[in-house]
Amino acid sequence: MPTNNSDRITESRLSQPSVDDDEGGLRAPPDLRGWRKAWWWFHFLILVKLARLRFIAILLLIGFVITQWDTLAAHYEKWTRPANAVASGGSDVEYFCPMHPSIIRDNPKDKCPICFMPLSKRKKGAAQAEALPAGIVNRVQLSPYRVVLAGIKTWPVDYEPLTKEITAVGYVEFDERGQKTVSARVKGRIDKLIANETGEMVNAGDELALLYSPELFVTVQNLIDAQRNDNQSLVANVRTRLELLGIDDAQINEILKSGKPNTHLTIRSPISGHVITKYVREGQYVEEGMPLYDLADLSTVWIQAQVYEDDLPFLTVGSNSAGEMASSDRVEVAAATRAFHNELFKGKLAFIYPHVDQDTRTVTVRLELDNPDHKLRPGSTATVTLKVKPEDLHALGSIAEDAKPRELISHGRILAVPESTVIDTGSQRIVYRESSPNVYDGVEVKLGPGMSGPGGAIFYPVLKGLKHGDRVVTSGSFLVDAETRLNPAAGSIYFGGSGGSQAKGGSVTTVRPTTPEDPDAKIEASLAGLSPEDRQLAESQQFCPVLPDSRLGSMGVPVTLVIEGKPVFVCCPACTQKALANPQKVLAAVAKLRSGGAKMIDEASDDPDSDTTTEADPEADIQEALAELSPEDRRLAEPQRFCAVLTKNRLGSMGPPVKLVIEGKPTFLCCDGCRAKALANPQRTIESAAKLSSAPSAQKR
Structure with missing residues (x-):
């Protein structure tokens, strides 16, 4: 039976594999031949499969433009700046970056393309101004608003009463010049010890012991015989021998008057002092030259103290080639002992030893103190303070007369600046001087060593760079310096450091033990x-x-x-x-x-209106400080409202509150300074925080 054409076409289409069923469309249709098949593969590989790559490339390009937009804009401005400069050449001001002076713009809204800081305004041509005067390292001009914002304060350079105090620890020792050894001048036997105790006080001329000596008996008998025979030359020789044995003229005259020989030699004390050592006992035989007593005069004592090498320049004034110091040039010394810590003993610096201890890197100095009441006992420790006046300070060196008038130096005053004015960069010291209103010059100065000034603050003597009447920046000097260059080393000067005026090597004070209840x-x-x-x-x-x-x-x-x-x-x-x-x-x-x-x-x-209360802090600042806490911590801190230690101080008034977890309970403090006090008595801190959190809002206010 014959089939029609439509049936054949349908059968043909059903027999051909579809593109969708053929491996996902990865094979070309079989009916394509020649250039049609080549076009199909080009369309498949280039126009379809690379579509995703094109999409990714477009996304990368967009991201690059977004992230590098400022750099691209800066390059564009650099390429187009000459044309813009010509167009705006009528203006007499320009804008530059303080951190990168090569960046110059005419638009005040522009920012530095390197550091993105706002630009500062100046007159055109100011960058090509004449060189700064000698001694001035930089100069900056600030607007009145910025001066107030930075809190810049100035101080007139004046002559200040300065002193240098060096504190050290030493030991009390005997004055070697007041020590004596009493020896036997003839051999014999100790028949009696009158000073028979170590530590006994004796006066000059007091009897110490009686010494029986046959040699003395023979010598005295020769004197009597020579006197009877009127042999004056022999009498003179024998008298000299007896004087060498310790018998004075009065005793010799008494012997000649009585005509009886003396069998015992009386040994007397040569000085007033204490018996430090007793070498003999009664009945003991001694030889000539044998020591009997060591005596020491305690009316004057020495203190041997150790000072650091850095303090030596303060102690060399007035010393001669032997190290001794003239009494008029000696440094004043005040000493205190643990036994008499409320009493100061005055003295002088007497000697500086010529060598440095290799272990401690210190130099021993000898201090001489009067001790009329014998309160300073050899062997005890003492804290000593050496006070040096500016006119005696060798470390200041040679200072010009116009900077150091003698009439002021003689009264202990010298041209000086406070420590807060000085910025030490390591290689130079800079002080900012107000040369005209709101214009500050960075002056390189030469300063002497730090000394104590009014109120115990540290001042530096000015040797070069400033003169009387100059106004220097004391508060905000770091910010002034930051206008010209970065100097992190000066940060501690602006923000203030603890112990800034603390004396080096401060005196040791004994305090009683501390307890949480004390x-x-x-x-x-x-x-x-x-x-x-x-x-x-x-x-x-x-x-x-x-x-x-x-x-x-x-x-x-x-x-x-x-x-x-x-x-x-x-x-x-x-x-x-x-x-x-x-x-x-x-x-x-x-x-x-x-x-x-x-x-x-x-x-x-x-008084709720008192100026000293801390409630004057703006509520906005407190809320801003609380906002820095996490949401959970802020939820816990807001009901407490006040510090658990300083219960009248609002949380947030001193910055972000400090969180403590004590026995599993979160507690908030106003600042980190309360941490130690809170941890010292945790139970009280927890109770205080609980009481604050449970108090009604009206009561808190």
């Missing part, structure tokens, strides 16, 4: 870490000007700051930044503290 002992131990001058100022201040409820020493050793040339103490490092941010308020609070003491603090605590 806060006064803790404060005493913390204050002992300060120098004597700083401790006196801290005790007069008594409380922290930032946290008026915190006693100085309750958070450890108080931090020393110098604000506008005046020493200020805060309870912990966390208060440093807050004190420097508001110096006038802090200085006013310190003045009130030192004039009113604890009474003023008690009244201020009850």
Whole structure:
């Protein structure tokens, strides 16, 4: 039976494999021949399979443009800058990058393409100004707003009363010039010891012992015989021999008058002092030259102290070739012992030993002190302080007369600047001087060694670079220096370091043991870490000007700051930044503290309008500090609201609160300075935090 065409076409299509069934379309249709088949493969390989690669390449190109947009824009500006400069050539100002001076733009909205900092404005041609004067390493001009923002304060260079104090530990020793040995001048027998105890006090001329000597008997008999025979030459010879044996003229005349020979030699003390050693006993036979006693005069004693090599330049003034010092040039010394720690013994520096101890790298110095009451006992330890005046300071060297008038030096004053003004780069020392309003010159200076100035603050004598009346930057000098170059070494100067005015090698003070129930002992131990001058100022201040409820020493050793040339103490490092941010308020609070003491603090605590309260902190700053906590920690800190140690101090007023976990319970403190106090009494801290968290909101406010 014949089939029609439609049936044959259908059968043919059914017999041919479809493209979808043929290995996913990876084989060309069999009916394609020649160039049609080649085009099919080109379309398959290039236009279909590489579509994904083209898509990935486009994505990579877009990402590159996004990440490198600033660099591409900077290159574009560099290529087009000449045309833009010509177009805007009428302006008389330009904008440059302080960190990269080669970057110059005319558009104030541009940023540095290297560090992306905002550009600073200056007059055109300022970069090509004339060279700086000799001695000035850099110069910067700041706007009044930036001066206020940086908290820049200046100080007039003036003549200050400076002293250098060197503290050392030494041992009391005998004055070698006051030690004597009493010896037997003839051989014989000790019939009686009048001074028969070691340590016994004797006076010059007192009888010490009676010595029987046959040789003495023969000599005295020869004297009597020569006198009877009127042999004056023999009498003179014998008298001389008896004087050498220790018999004075009065005793010899008594022998000649009585006409009886003396069988015993009386041994007398040559000095007033103590019997240090007794070598003989009664009845003992001795030979000529044998020692009988060692005596020592304690009216003057020595202290042998060790000082470091760095302190030697302060102690060489007035010394002669032998190391001895003239009495008028000797350095004054004050010594205190553990037995009499409330009494100071005055003396002088007498000798500097010519060698350095290889083990301790120290030099021994000899101090001479009067000891009329014999309170200084040889062998005891002593803490000594050597005070050097500027006019006696050899380390200052030669200073020009215009910088060091003799009439001021003679009164202990010398041209000096506070420690906070100096930026030490390692190779040079720079002080920023205000040459005109808001213009500061970095002056390279030559300074002497640091010395104690007013209030115990450290001052440096000026040898070269500054003159009387110059105003130098004391607060904010680091920020001024940062305007010209990076100097990380000066960071501690701007932010203030603890112990800045602490004397090197401060005196050792014995304090009683501390316990958690003994806060006064803790404060005493913390204050002992300060120098004597700083401790006196801290005790007069008594409380922290930032946290008026915190006693100085309750958070450890108080931090020393110098604000506008005046020493200020805060309870912990966390208060440093807050004190420097508001110096006038802090200085006013310190003045009130030192004039009113604890009474003023008690009244201020009850007065809600008092200037010394910490509630003046903006609520926005507190919320910003709390925002730095994690959501869970902030949820726990907000109900507590106040510090668990300083219960009147808001959490967040001193920066982000500090979290402690005590016995599994989270507790928050206002600053890290409260950590030690909180851990010292954990149970009290937990109870305080629980009480604060459970208090109603109205009560907290």
